[in-house]
Amino acid sequence: MAKNGKALNTAVTVIGAVLCVIFGLLLLFNIVVIVKGLINPDMPPSVFGITPLVVKSGSMSSDVPHTVYADDIADLTTDQILALKPGDGFNTQSGDYTVYNVVESISFGDSGAVITSTRPAADHIEVDDLIFVKNADTANLGVGQVITFMETRNGERTGAAITHRIIEITEKDGKKAYRTKGDANNTADGELVLPENVVGVYSSRIAKLGAFVYFLQQPWGMLIFIGVPALAVIIYDIVRRHRLAKKGDSKVEALEQELARLRALESERAAKQSGSGQTDSGEDSSPRE
Numbered sequence: 001m002a003k004n005g006k007a008l009n010t011a012v013t014v015i016g017a018v019l020c021v022i023f024g025l026l027l028l029f030n031i032v033v034i035v036k037g038l039i040n041p042d043m044p045p046s047v048f049g050i051t052p053l054v055v056k057s058g059s060m061s062s063d064v065p066h067t068v069y070a071d072d073i074a075d076l077t078t079d080q081i082l083a084l085k086p087g088d089g090f091n092t093q094s095g096d097y098t099v100y101n102v103v104e105s106i107s108f109g110d111s112g113a114v115i116t117s118t119r120p121a122a123d124h125i126e127v128d129d130l131i132f133v134k135n136a137d138t139a140n141l142g143v144g145q146v147i148t149f150m151e152t153r154n155g156e157r158t159g160a161a162i163t164h165r166i167i168e169i170t171e172k173d174g175k176k177a178y179r180t181k182g183d184a185n186n187t188a189d190g191e192l193v194l195p196e197n198v199v200g201v202y203s204s205r206i207a208k209l210g211a212f213v214y215f216l217q218q219p220w221g222m223l224i225f226i227g228v229p230a231l232a233v234i235i236y237d238i239v240r241r242h243r244l245a246k247k248g249d250s251k252v253e254a255l256e257q258e259l260a261r262l263r264a265l266e267s268e269r270a271a272k273q274s275g276s277g278q279t280d281s282g283e284d285s286s287p288r289e
Helices: 004-040 078-082 211-217 219-284
Strands: 051-056 064-069 090-093 097-109 112-118 131-132 147-154 156-172 175-181 197-205
Touching: 051 156, 051 197, 051 211, 097 156, 131 147, 131 211, 147 175, 211 219
Parallel strands: none
Antiparallel strands: 051 131, 064 112, 090 097, 097 112, 131 197, 147 156, 147 197, 156 175
């Protein structure tokens, strides 16, 4: 029983230590991101060259249905278009980028074939994902890459970070510029992206974790994030102290019982010795003839 209790205490201690380390690292990461964001509000904060971002738009989703007309299809003849059925694939063109589509449904009218399609992509991004964007050399960016950039209107930054795909490399005012488009959007972005507004290249994502991270950055989230571990540590310490106190009380009680037992034995021994001494004294005091 004692071994089981000791093993349980060890397991609880290890789990608590691991959770404290995890929460501590996440808290440190959050603080670094918040502080960097306050120091340089014009750009999303990065940590070790990686910028974490929470996705709040479905412009790069692979699940959004699109309406495609026969004239939009890049690589099929009229007969091939007429033969399309749900599940078939075909390509459309956005700038210099070839977009792969999958037929969801198809109908035919006076204007020809009207196709509802989705655009699955290995590097698709969904709403509430947590994505990671790494620093990139803008000189090496190419068509088809997904980049994060600071949105501009009339040449001025709006403060919003956008993650879209490069569909064309061109020039603006004698400088290299990128035409971008969200995979789920029907048209390209209104303004060209200049290299100085590029945050980095999309690297990876963790599905749906962004909603949790976004919550942690809000006041209630931070309160819970800091308060719950702190409360858990306090409760654990109270329980630990209570157990130690009970163990101490049990030991004291056991010692007192043992002391009482020894005292009883000593009293019994003393009583026996006292009775034996009285008998000897009586014999010695008798008159002799």
